[in-house]
Amino acid sequence: MSNSHEISGRREFCFTVNGERKTVPAYPMERLLDVLRHQLRLTGTKEGCGEGECGSCAVLMDGILVNSCLVPLLQAQNANILTIEGLAGAGLHNLQQAFLHCGGTQCGICTPGMILAALYLLKKNPFPTIEDIREGLSGSLCRCTGYMQIFEAVEEAARRQTSDEV
């Protein structure tokens, strides 16, 4: 698997990350996750499993939640990508504040992916029920919290959000 990125030659890929235009030389089958972490040094996106199970590598690609460990760079050509580093503006984003306040982060390794999953959920559904939240976060594993305080954080962020924030 680790050599699959060599299948055809290196070339240049262009995409936008957190509002910035990037051009990187890479193999077409290289994982978006590796390009973000190693080439662009955006290490907020984490690798927990490398097989699409844990969601700690989640980013938004053209507004859709994807596991970046499953995305070959080929697919990211010209895409608009949001990682955790691009979420906070002048201050913390509503969701980041709520995660801090409610105890939604413990060891923190799942947190970037979890927050992006929550962001995606709230974009689609600004007034989620607890069932919607459970469903919306089910692709993101957290081993520390038992999820309760993450649910509370998402509920709190949903309550606090104003229409222009999400």
Place this chain on the structure above:
Amino acid sequence: MNNSSIVGISVPRKEGQDKVTGRAQYIDDIVLPGMWYGATVRSTIPRGRIKQITFGAEVAWDDYVIVSAKDIPGKNCIALIAEDQPCLAENCINHPEEPILLLAHADRHALAKAVNAISIEYDPSPAVLTLEESERCCDIIWGSDNTFKTYVIQKGDIDSAWAKAAYIVEGEYRTGAQEQLYIENNGMIAWFDPEHGITVWGSLQCPYYVHKALMTLCQLPAERVRVVQVETGGAFGGKEDYPSMIAGHAALLAIKTRKAVKIIYDRLEDMAATSKRHPSRTRHRTAVSKDGKILGGTIDFTIDGGAYTTLSPVVLSRGAIHAGGPYYWPSVRITAKALATNAPPHGAFRGFGAPQSLFAMERHMDRIAQIIGASPIVVRQRNFLKPGQTTITEQAVREPIDLEKLLDRALELSSYQSRKESFAEENESGEIKKGIGVAAFLHGAGFTGSGERYLGSVVGVEACADGAVRVLVSSTEFGQGTKTALSQVAAETLGLGYEDVDVAPADTMEVPNSGPTVASRTVMVVGSLVCSAALGIRHALRQSGWLGDSYSPEEFRAACRNYVAAHGALRSWSRYEAPPDIFWDDEKHRGEAYAAFAWAVYIASVRVDLTTYTVSVDDFVALQEVGRVLHPVLAAGQITGGVAQGIGLSLYEKVIWQNGRMQNSQMTNYIMPTSLDVPPIRVFFEELGNVHGAFGAKGIGELPIDGPAPAIANAVADALGAPCDCVPLLAEDIFDILTTRVATADRSGSPSR
């Protein structure tokens, strides 16, 4: 200390901002200049000898650095309790996934193909794969009888208990291996320089365990080994002992390459090669009076330690001490054994043996209830420990704990009676069977017996040039909130603001050995030392005249600044002193096992779907007495997290073994609970106002993993009307239970006369 303003408040987590913004630096996020990458070549058989190692011609080996056991400068072992585990196997293989060779290369992508190009030929020997095979001693794989350790705890006169018994109740209970499954895999970076020695950065719980192991392995004096913990993405015990192995490997590669070398495990390697919760088997034989009182009994507690000693003796000890649950035993004999098998060594996982033995105890209480025809509630009430009575190690209960009251409150919170009745009605028809189950339990905080005395932990508090206060401890943060809670303790002690205090990075060059971050000891034991070290700072500032009797936080900061400017660094140290009247006999395991216990009653409501054989938990009440709650949000988070892991242990997480190797070492086939699988976990605290620990706090980290498995198994048994004596209970296990219900129902014990 009474009009507290910081302790008891949910202040923001110290490193929280970095975590929610993605700025926190975990080991795989760190890149050093010119860094190489390392990989491990491992055994594929459980037992045998290495005959030959062949390096495939397809790889340009000159570009790699290869390390074998011959390259080890010091002793080829991972020094912990015994020195039986090699860092790299030389000749003998004792378990699958045993490290044999190490490779390093400048390109991390170049490693996998090189590992695959190495073929190792073995001369296999018969492997010992189960507790029963290990006991039979047909093949001796460790010592003279495959036994790492035996403890016998004896209290009272059991013979007379048998004679007086109205019932003798027997049962056998088992728990499986469980993977810690921290979401961040293990990883280390090592760097070597002949002058400074070895430096290791990593994801780890116990910097000084790694420090000790590296001194032995690299034959270096203490001052030339430096271990730094970086942000750690979960541990749960899983980063207690194994990181010493990985640090050793990275160090050996760094010494040979003269480069910084990073080793990061992928999920497959992490799951297959590193330690898990010890599988266990517990046999109870209990003498019970006509009205349900325990008169005495025997408990045989046996755990599978895997191939090397590692922490098994300590896990065994904790499991044995908790084996009698929160009950009064007039007499008991506990025989506890840790046995060797040819599996990768099992190790620390939250709870440390107690979840295993408490699962057995709490299932057994329900069996006793069933045999004598009483309710599980009544049987527990009749046997609860009371203040003044003694535990199985003959430790007097001095805390004013009222377990009956705790149970009553839990019953009420879970609507136990009304649910019990409505479930009985609903279960009469349909394919969904509902049940409710109780577990009552305790968990000792801190190291066992004289453990804290041997550790002799040291804590420092420093007044900094900028007026801030820093706590100097090797206690690590891996999600539990160590940094936050210890800062609260120091700030409260000194009357400062929370933001005036921070905790120094866990770097062995900077911080003293405050002991390992395990055993629910950080807040209680280390927290108390932080209090006294902080008071030392205040004393020094007053003595030097920079601080008056009463002061504002700003005056305190000014005093720190002035002191440091005038006299240089100000540090105050505090060392653990065992209370003089504590008695503990380690050989007999008799005496004061723990400075304090946390107590709890958990109640689970479940439904079993008879068409799919799956169990889901509908409601979970977790009520506990943990002394003073220092930080309500962190405390509740510890409980919900532990309960979710316990739900995993009960219903989802099954390690499939084949020839000593985990077959399902992926997140796709080893299933942990997702957000859809957890019930509402309702957390409640009862505060008794104990005097232990910092501001009356007791340990909290491990307690919540003890209760879910028995509460859930009891609930499933209640739903099905059939015993559920092994966890995990996956669909195939529920199917087995239902198809063998008739056979098991009458094996479950009988009146003695």
